[in-house]
Amino acid sequence: MTPTSYAENVQFKLARQVDVDKAKRRKRTINVVIMRILVLAALLVPWQLGVEAGLIDPLFFSSPSAILTFLVTELGSGGVWPHVLVTVREALMGFLIGAVAGVAAGILRMQFPLLADVTNPFLTILNVLPRVALAPMFVLWFGIGEGSKIALSVSLVFFILMLNTEAGIKSLDRELIITQRALGATRTQLFWKVMLPGAVPAMFSGMRLGVVYSLLAVVVGEMIASQMGLGQRIAFYAASFQGDGLLGTILILAAIGLIFNVVVVNVEAKLMHWRLHDED
Amino acid sequence: MTRPGEEEVVANLAGQAGGADGISIEKVGHAFPTKDGGSILVLGDVSFSVPNGQFLAVVGASGCGKTTILNMAAGLVRPVSGRVRVGGKDVVKPLRDTGYMFARDGLLPWRSALKNVEVGLEHRGVPKAERRERALKMLDIVGLSGFGDSYPAQLSQGMRQRVAIARTLAINPATLLMDEPFAALDAQTKLALQAEFLKIWEKDRQTVMFVTHDLAEAVSMADRVIVLTSRPGRIHAEFEIDLPRPRDPAEIRFDEGYLRQLDQVWHALKEAEERAG
Numbered sequence: 114m115t116p117t118s119y120a121e122n123v124q125f126k127l128a129r130q131v132d133v134d135k136a137k138r139r140k141r142t143i144n145v146v147i148m149r150i151l152v153l154a155a156l157l158v159p160w161q162l163g164v165e166a167g168l169i170d171p172l173f174f175s176s177p178s179a180i181l182t183f184l185v186t187e188l189g190s191g192g193v194w195p196h197v198l199v200t201v202r203e204a205l206m207g208f209l210i211g212a213v214a215g216v217a218a219g220i221l222r223m224q225f226p227l228l229a230d231v232t233n234p235f236l237t238i239l240n241v242l243p244r245v246a247l248a249p250m251f252v253l254w255f256g257i258g259e260g261s262k263i264a265l266s267v268s269l270v271f272f273i274l275m276l277n278t279e280a281g282i283k284s285l286d287r288e289l290i291i292t293q294r295a296l297g298a299t300r301t302q303l304f305w306k307v308m309l310p311g312a313v314p315a316m317f318s319g320m321r322l323g324v325v326y327s328l329l330a331v332v333v334g335e336m337i338a339s340q341m342g343l344g345q346r347i348a349f350y351a352a353s354f355q356g357d358g359l360l361g362t363i364l365i366l367a368a369i370g371l372i373f374n375v376v377v378v379n380v381e382a383k384l385m386h387w388r389l390h391d392e393d
Numbered sequence: 394m395t396r397p398g399e400e401e402v403v404a405n406l407a408g409q410a411g412g413a414d415g416i417s418i419e420k421v422g423h424a425f426p427t428k429d430g431g432s433i434l435v436l437g438d439v440s441f442s443v444p445n446g447q448f449l450a451v452v453g454a455s456g457c458g459k460t461t462i463l464n465m466a467a468g469l470v471r472p473v474s475g476r477v478r479v480g481g482k483d484v485v486k487p488l489r490d491t492g493y494m495f496a497r498d499g500l501l502p503w504r505s506a507l508k509n510v511e512v513g514l515e516h517r518g519v520p521k522a523e524r525r526e527r528a529l530k531m532l533d534i535v536g537l538s539g540f541g542d543s544y545p546a547q548l549s550q551g552m553r554q555r556v557a558i559a560r561t562l563a564i565n566p567a568t569l570l571m572d573e574p575f576a577a578l579d580a581q582t583k584l585a586l587q588a589e590f591l592k593i594w595e596k597d598r599q600t601v602m603f604v605t606h607d608l609a610e611a612v613s614m615a616d617r618v619i620v621l622t623s624r625p626g627r628i629h630a631e632f633e634i635d636l637p638r639p640r641d642p643a644e645i646r647f648d649e650g651y652l653r654q655l656d657q658v659w660h661a662l663k664e665a666e667e668r669a670g
Contacts, residue, residue: 292499295467296513296564297489306512310503387503387544 175356183361193365199341200331201369203259207266208320208327214267215274215323216316222275223282224304240272244330248337262334262342266327273326274319281315282308314388317381324373332366343369414481415600416449416466416568417442421475422625423461435461437625438475443617446598450611452658453621454666459604462626463570466602467493479568489517492566492599494574498557500545506556507532507541513564531559534593551582558590562597569594571603575610587614587642595639608662612655613642620658622665629665632658 157177163169164176171179187193222229247268251261285308293307335344343362350358423436435458443449451459464470465477468487477484479491487493492513500509510528519527532538535555545553554574561569574590575583591614594601605611611618612634620630634654636645645651 288495288497288499289501291469292493292495293501293512293516295469295487295491295493295570296560297487297516298512299516302516306515307501310501313503387505387546 171356172354173356175360179357180361180364183357184364187358187361188365193343193346193362196341196343196346197365197369199259200328200335200343200366203262203331203334203342204266204324204327204369204373206259207263207331208270208324210263211267211270211327212274212320212323215271215319216278218271219275219278219282219312220309223279223308236272236275239268240276244268245333248334251334252338257338257340262331262339265334266330269326269330270323273323274316277315277319277322278312281312284315285311314385317377317385321374321377321381324377325370328366328370328373414478415443415445415447416602417478418462418466419476419478421462421465421472421477423458423465423470423473434625436472437627439621439626439628440475441619441628441631443600443602445600448594448601448603448614448616450603450605450615450618451621452605452608452611452618452662453626454623454662455606456624457621458624458626459621460572463493463572463602463604466568467491467570488568490564490566491568491570492561492564494557494561494569494571496573496576498545498553500553500556500560502545505542505544506537506548509545509556510559510563513560517564527563528559531563532556534562535559535589551578551586554578554582554586555589558586558593562593566599569599569601569603571601573605573607574603576605576607583610584643590614591640591642608655608658609646610642612636612651612658613640613645618658620661620665622668629668630658630661632661 160169160174161177164171164174169176222232244265248261248265251264255261255264289307289311290303293303298306331342332344332347335342336348339345343366346362347359350356350362418439418441421436421439422434424432424434426432435456439458439462441449451462453459461470462477465472466479466484468484468491471485479488482488500506501512504512507525507528510531511524514524514527529538529541532541535558537552537555537559540548540552540556545556548556554577557574575586578586587610601615603611603615613636615634618632618634619628620632621627622629632654636648636650636654
């Protein structure tokens with residue numbers, strides 16, 4: 114009788130404690146959101162008021178209300194959408210080609226050390242080279258259209274994925290390989306069942322970086338020479354002193370980058386569920 | 394003791410018949426190169442054999458080369474001199490019917506427990522349905538039925554080591570090489586797993602070479618214990634453990650015969666270390 118009521122008492126107290134903790138966490142989340150809104154307001158309100166009071170020159174700095182108006186009309190009328198489409202297409206193509214080639218190169222170089230030794234100096238030089246310097250050359254080779262932007266993106270994404278894949282394979286727990294060898298795995302089986310799945314987490318951290326750099330590369334490419342794309346728009350708005358267009362387009366790019374990132378993180382979480390289990 | 398010549402003939406015959414002939418370590422010496430261009434002798438002329446179905450424990454201080462001997466029998470290391478044969482054949486690469494267990498479980502973290510038990514069978518090309526059936530049975534034997542879908546990160550150390558045992562036994566090995574397989578476990582779990590492993594082994598009687606520095610583990614589990622000296626490893630003493638089976642390492646702890654043999658082995662190991670030191 115007594116132990117049961119004692120246990121029940123403990124359980125009751127625990128349940129109450131859990132409720133209290135939950136309420137505390139919820140309150141904290143709400144506070145964080147409120148404070149974030151306050152920070153945003155602290156940036157936007159003085160800006161807007163400053164412009165209206167004539168203290169800030171809207172020619173250079175635009176104003177929050179002007180940017181909002183720009184975004185509403187452009188996104189509503191559809192004027193900006195063809196540019197969004199071009200930029201997203203270039204970034205995705207560049208990312209895809211660069212990632213596939215980078216992962217393949219990383220795997221091949223790890224499987225064949227001779228290949229790695231021979232290619233090392235060339236790849237090192239290419240990797241330390243500021244890739245943007247290649248942009249004008251890519252325009253010569255691939256034209257002013259999407260090809261040159263994709264090429265620039267590939268030149269960045271390739272190295273990120275290659276180096277991450279190699280790091281993933283190199284940092285693989287030796288114990289896993291020895292255990293599987295002792296269990297009778299052939300070289301091919303070791304590759305498919307241990308090295309490749311073992312390098313997947315590193316590949317994903319490469320991809321998270323890769324999508325962001327891919328977007329960066331195509332925007333820079335568009336700013337240098339292009340007829341379409343958000344980078345071209347940015348260059349145009351800046352040259353014609355249209356601050357609202359400039360900042361509005363930057364916001365659109367930020368949104369695209371955010372979406373890319375969310376997609377990769379979600380795919381990663383799905384594939385890496387074995388790693389996240391201890392957090393459940 | 395058979396003369397070396399005889400042993401070789403027997404071994405060859407068994408090899409030709411395709412049957413297993415335990416493990417034989419013949420005049421094995423091994424050295425590692427050092428950074429300054431010299432070398433360290435880790436094993437000096439070690440010879441012994443493990444007959445079919447025997448449970449041999451090899452004990453010795455760390456650095457006596459006991460793991461190196463295991464790695465040679467596993468086909469992971471080639472001896473600098475001498476030969477190592479398992480089932481009558483020279484070991485040049487991991488053999489398909491030898492199982493190897495380590496102190497660390499080495500489970501693939503991205504595979505569920507069931508898929509980890511299946512992996513050795515996958516390497517051998519066993520069809521999926523058969524593989525699954527055998528893996529489920531092995532998980533059941535090690536007391537983990539119902540945990541097949543769990544990932545290693547969700548399991549306790551003891552459970553992970555159980556999965557590792559199931560994985561090793563799933564390939565139905567004729568020979569088992571074990572490198573302190575219970576060393577990473579807490580005392581209670583260790584005793585429980587030792588007992589469970591013995592229960593399984595006493596049914597199937599694989600040839601076992603078990604390396605440990607835990608003397609209680611060696612004496613309570615093995616048929617025979619070999620004591621190695623410290624670097625370079627040489628055989629210092631050998632004991633037949635004639636305790637009755639089935640044995641339970643937890644129950645046996647206060648048995649008089651067990652304690653006497655444990656004492657003998659302990660003294661032998663102390664002697665071996667003093668001689669080397």
